[in-house]
Every structure is written in structure tokens, then in C-alpha cells.
Amino acid sequence: MVIYxxxxxxxxxFKPSGLMGTWELSLTKAFRRKPKEVSE
Structure with a gap:
């Protein structure tokens, strides 16, 4: 536990930006709907 x-x-x-860099996990991005493209 001490090692952890x-x-x-x-x-x-040494890595204040996190292990994944600037990418972050957020629920709002995960559940955001992409706008449908209008085809003409």
C-alpha cells in the first residue's frame, strides 16, 4: 500500500497533466449527441 x-x-x-495527457474522461462528452448531417 505504501508503494502505491x-x-x-x-x-x-512529475506528470501533472495526467497519464493520458490532455485527454480526459467526462460523462458530458460521452453522452453528447452528434448533430445529424442533412443530406440534400
Whole structure:
């Protein structure tokens, strides 16, 4: 458990943007509907 805590602290210090960079998981983006394209 101590190793896990140290690993989390090191990640927060050396990679503050997160493990996935600028990508983030949010429910609003996941459930946002894409506008339908109008075909003519």
C-alpha cells in the first residue's frame, strides 16, 4: 500500500497533466449527441 501511495505522489509531481495527457474522461462528452448531417 505504501508503494502505491508513493507511485501516486510521483505521478502527480512529475506528470501533472495526467497519464493520458490532455485527454480526459467526462460523462458530458460521452453522452453528447452528434448533430445529424442533412443530406440534400
Amino acid at each position: 501511495a508513493i507511485a501516486l505522489i510521483l505521478i502527480m509531481v
